[in-house]
Amino acid sequence: MVEQLNQAEREDALDGLPDWDHDEGRDAITRNFTFADFSEAFAFMTRVALLAEKADHHPEWSNVYNRVEILLTTHDAGGLSGRDIDMAQAIDALVE
């Protein structure tokens, strides 16, 4: 069982992820990405898919042409866990 972050851990984690927003209703984090075109957007999605499969932790995400929106939460934990923070950092590293 993965444990939800407690309040102090959550605040620390969000401070370290300035490009992500906290969706309080879902206890999730979200980030929107914009690329030059669909080809670049889907190339990014493919890299995220490989990260997700390797970590066995998968995003909720959508794509419209050059835009990708990613939401991370941990269903098993009923909210944000360390696995979401790790995935967000790995995704950020792809676009830095």
Added chain:
Amino acid sequence: MVEQLNQAEREDALDGLPDWDHDEGRDAITRNFTFADFSEAFAFMTRVALLAEKADHHPEWSNVYNRVEILLTTHDAGGLSGRDIDMAQAIDALVE
């Protein structure tokens, strides 16, 4: 400029796509797909991405683990066009 389908064309097209729903508010068609797991879902998405890029006609779509939801409409036409019907048929062919 791509032309919107007229009412008769729209009805004929939807009759030929029984697995797709008509979203009247958006004048779009939608279909939900369920796969065994994320790997299968993303493999399908990759094939759809290749179709979309080749046709230069891209879906609005989302994925959560083994589920993929696709919405097709033609922004340039302000609603459904023949390009959406062609894309829906090509997507259906992938999963038949």
